[in-house]
Amino acid sequence: MTPSRAAFAAILAKDLRAELRTLQSLPAMALFAVTTFVIFRFGLDRTQLSGSLAAGVLWATLLFAAILGINRLFVAEREEGGFDAIRLAPIDRSALFAAKAAALVVYLVAVELVVVPVFALFFLDSAGALPPLALVLLLADLGLAATGTLISSMAVNSRARDLLTPLVLLPLVVPLSIAATGALEPLLAVGGPGYNRFGTWLAVLGLYDLIFLLVGYAVFDFLLED
Amino acid sequence: MTEAIELRGLRRDYGERPALGGVDVSLRQGESLLVLGPNGAGKTTLLRILATLLRPSSGEVRVLGAQLPAEAWKVRGRIGLLGHEPLLYRDLSGRENLRFQARLHGLRGEAAEARISDLLAAVEMERRADDRVTELSAGMRQRLAVCRCVLHEPELLLLDEPDSNLDASGRALVGELIGSRSDRTRVLVSHDPERYRGDADRTLELGPGGRVAVA
Numbered sequence: 001m002t003p004s005r006a007a008f009a010a011i012l013a014k015d016l017r018a019e020l021r022t023l024q025s026l027p028a029m030a031l032f033a034v035t036t037f038v039i040f041r042f043g044l045d046r047t048q049l050s051g052s053l054a055a056g057v058l059w060a061t062l063l064f065a066a067i068l069g070i071n072r073l074f075v076a077e078r079e080e081g082g083f084d085a086i087r088l089a090p091i092d093r094s095a096l097f098a099a100k101a102a103a104l105v106v107y108l109v110a111v112e113l114v115v116v117p118v119f120a121l122f123f124l125d126s127a128g129a130l131p132p133l134a135l136v137l138l139l140a141d142l143g144l145a146a147t148g149t150l151i152s153s154m155a156v157n158s159r160a161r162d163l164l165t166p167l168v169l170l171p172l173v174v175p176l177s178i179a180a181t182g183a184l185e186p187l188l189a190v191g192g193p194g195y196n197r198f199g200t201w202l203a204v205l206g207l208y209d210l211i212f213l214l215v216g217y218a219v220f221d222f223l224l225e226d
Numbered sequence: 227m228t229e230a231i232e233l234r235g236l237r238r239d240y241g242e243r244p245a246l247g248g249v250d251v252s253l254r255q256g257e258s259l260l261v262l263g264p265n266g267a268g269k270t271t272l273l274r275i276l277a278t279l280l281r282p283s284s285g286e287v288r289v290l291g292a293q294l295p296a297e298a299w300k301v302r303g304r305i306g307l308l309g310h311e312p313l314l315y316r317d318l319s320g321r322e323n324l325r326f327q328a329r330l331h332g333l334r335g336e337a338a339e340a341r342i343s344d345l346l347a348a349v350e351m352e353r354r355a356d357d358r359v360t361e362l363s364a365g366m367r368q369r370l371a372v373c374r375c376v377l378h379e380p381e382l383l384l385l386d387e388p389d390s391n392l393d394a395s396g397r398a399l400v401g402e403l404i405g406s407r408s409d410r411t412r413v414l415v416s417h418d419p420e421r422y423r424g425d426a427d428r429t430l431e432l433g434p435g436g437r438v439a440v441a
Contacts, residue, residue: 002303002332010329018317021358081313085374087279089330090303225281 004098007091011099016106018076025069026110033065033115037122049123055184058119059177062112062137063144063170069107070148071165073100074156087224097149097220101213104145112137129193133184139205140180146212147172153223179204229288230255230382230411231276236285238271245271248285251430255381258412260422263432269415270310272432273384276413277307290382303331306380308388308404312371316360320351320370323359324377331378345373349399364391372400386415 019025040057041047049057077083086096116137120127148169155164183201186194229252236249245268253259261269274280276289278298287293292300307313314323321342328338346355349369359367368391375383388404389397406412406425414422423429 001299002330006332006334007330010326014315014318014322014326017322018315022317076315076317080315081309081311082315084279084307084309084311085313085327086330088277088302088305088307089327090299090332091330 002089002091004092004095007089007095008099008102011086011096012102015099015103019103019107025072025107029065029068029107029111030114032068033061033111034118036061036064037115037119041122047123048125050188050190052181052185054123054188055181057123058116058188059140059181059184061119062108062115062140063173063177065111065115066104066108066144066148067166067169069104069111070152070169071155071162073104073149073152078156083224093221093224094217096224097153097216100153101145101149101216104148105141108141108145109138112141124188126192129187132193132195132198133187136180136183136187136202136205139202139209140176142209143176143205143212144173146209146216147176150212150216150220150223153220176205176208179208228255228291229253230257230290231259231413232286232288234286236272236275236287237283238268238275238280239283246275246282246432249430249432251428253411253413253428255411256406256408257427258406258414258422258425260419260426260429261413261415261432262417262419262429264434267432267434269432270386272430273307273309273386273413273415276382277305277384278302279307301382303378304381305384306375306378306382307384307386308371308375309384309386310390312359312367313374314359314367314370317358319356319358320362320366320373321346321355323370324373327374327377333378341377342373345377345403348403349373349396365393365396368392369396369400372403376403381410383410383412385412387417388414389416389418389421 116130116133120130151165151169155161155168158164179201183198183205186196186198231253233249233251236246237244238246249272251259261272263269271280275282275287278294278301281295290301290304292298318326324342325338328342333341346352349372351366351369354362354366359370372388383404385404388400392400414426416422
């Protein structure tokens with residue numbers, strides 16, 4: 001058996017190399033998010049957002065941008081035979097789940113590094129909320145990556161995968177969205193970041209991450225069976 | 227010699243439609259089995275079951291001493307499959323694809339690089355090895371697919387139309403890599419029985435609707 005760590009590293013490196021070479025997901029995700037901010041800015045006719053509205057705009061935009069990447073996560077495996085190649089190898093298949101989830105976290109963080117400053121530029125008075133906001137987004141990214149990887153691996157075998165992924169994923173990430181916006185709201189409050197119930201929401205995010213990472217690890221092997 | 231493959235009453239149905247109807251065949255280590263049959267006779271289904279990629283509907287399947295599908299994990303890594311698809315990532319180069327496969331099979335470092343270079347040389351692909359797969363012709367992809375299939379020195383080769391898209395020189399080069407060897411069992415699917423009949427120890431003829439004949 002090839003060690004899981006070696007298989008994880010091989011799959012993750014392969015995915016990142018292919019994305020860097022083709023740029024099939026990252027530019028689309030970033031462009032979608034920036035365009036959505038522009039639409040919100042003119043649609044709401046506001047140059048400043050705060051509290052729950054700011055949290056909602058930021059999270060909803062990132063979530064829908066993430067779906068673009070989630071939809072494409074297993075396309076190469078499906079269309080180029082990667083599933084078979086990986087299933088033929090003497091590896092623990094949960095390495096594929098872990099590598100795909102890690103690749104998705106990398107994509108999400110890369111997109112956020114570009115679009116969160118744009119959000120701040122469009123809607124915030126100061127950049128003081130950005131450091132604690134990064135922690136919230138990182139925890140939310142982990143949960144979204146675990147859930148998104150699971151759903152994407154199932155939806156990729158369907159011709160309607162572009163439709164199926166959001167339909168199945170969005171209900172599953174409702175708890176994550178509540179926790180993420182709950183943690184973001186005080187950070188984006190008028191007058192600078194506050195920390196009312198911040199720790200509670202971080203704990204909920206952490207619990208969600210733990211549950212879906214464990215579920216993914218436990219069931220992914222079965223999802224790859226014929 | 228031990229049995230490399232033992233099939234007893236192997237059936238596979240797709241819904242109501244039988245793809246394989248009661249295959250009984252055994253093959254010793256180092257032997258070659260030629261599988262013949264028209265389109266849709268279940269040849270690819272048989273190979274995918276032997277490769278642990280598909281579950282049988284019923285019957286007994288023993289491959290390299292492991293009962294399938296329950297003990298599939300025991301034989302993964304000991305099988306090389308060459309199917310209709312080359313199982314290569316189009317946006318990676320041939321060499322990158324082989325490196326990726328090598329790492330999945332636990333081959334690393336200089337030994338892996340040397341093995342990859344030897345294989346690329348054997349199929350005369352060194353000059354195009356760093357081109358993306360999407361830029362290669364179908365014949366070149368098939369040469370790379372053969373390299374991928376034998377990279378980890380499998381004990382069992384499952385070859386579905388190995389000559390697909392290859393010219394005469396390609397067939398000769400690839401033939402060297404997938405030829406008969408005493409330490410390697412082969413199952414060959416072909417629409418050109420004359421090419422492989424002399425090379426095969428046994429022949430399995432599959433018919434439409436799962437019919438089977440063994441010679």
